Amino acid sequence: MPREEVEWFFQSVAKAAKDPVTNLAPRFEVELNAILAYRQSRASVDWKSSSPQFVSLPLTTPTLPEIMGAPGTTLTEFPLFASPWLETDRWGGMKADVLFFTEDRRHVVLIEGKVDSYFTYGDYPPDEQLWRQLEFLASLKHDTKTLVLLCPRFNLNWYMSRLTRAWEYRALPGRVFACLVPWEDLFHIM
Numbered sequence: 520m521p522r523e524e525v526e527w528f529f530q531s532v533a534k535a536a537k538d539p540v541t542n543l544a545p546r547f548e549v550e551l552n553a554i555l556a557y558r559q560s561r562a563s564v565d566w567k568s569s570s571p572q573f574v575s576l577p578l579t580t581p582t583l584p585e586i587m588g589a590p591g592t593t594l595t596e597f598p599l600f601a602s603p604w605l606e607t608d609r610w611g612g613m614k615a616d617v618l619f620f621t622e623d624r625r626h627v628v629l630i631e632g633k634v635d636s637y638f639t640y641g642d643y644p645p646d647e648q649l650w651r652q653l654e655f656l657a658s659l660k661h662d663t664k665t666l667v668l669l670c671p672r673f674n675l676n677w678y679m680s681r682l683t684r685a686w687e688y689r690a691l692p693g694r695v696f697a698c699l700v701p702w703e704d705l706f707h708i709m
Contacts, residue, residue, distance in 0.1 A: 524673040525635045535706040552616040552632040556595035564705055571698035574686040578696040590622040599655050625662040632669040649685035657691040665696040672701045
């Protein structure tokens with residue numbers, strides 16, 4: 520992926536997001552995801568300024584900013600639990616970059632944060648990571664289940680094509696939604 524754009528992106532992020540413990544700027548996706556999880560846990564992520572691009576039908580009641588603004592729990596690098604053997608083969612052992620669920624447990628959001636890397640668990644459904652994450656969400660009993668893929672604007676088209684391919688692979692039961700949000704919207708990076 521384009522190295523100069525990645526470097527520019529992380530330089531821009533350095534002005535807007537720092538590790539709360541060391542005050543260092545993130546240099547890798549995993550660090551950026553950790554800062555997002557920390558900020559989400561403190562209700563200091565501006566989801567209202569985000570412009571989600573849905574590949575599913577749009578989430579309208581409630582909206583993504585309403586869900587993410589509700590009291591809830593934020594976890595990072597949380598394993599996707601599985602019960603039957605088939606589920607274990609599909610998503611068991613995978614970790615959500617950030618997992619958020621509302622206090623009333625009606626809504627869950629799985630966030631996959633990317634900057635310039637490929638997906639860890641395959642690139643084509645049914646083995647593709649995004650499809651597995653969508654399938655995991657579909658297995659849950661929450662009222663709404665949303666996969667949010669975060670990426671920089673310079674990689675928007677590439678990641679959108681991956682999310683679209685995963686979404687179009689097979690119809691999912693229940694209220695499952697999928698969208699892409701630019702990192703820049705959440706950290707107010709220009």
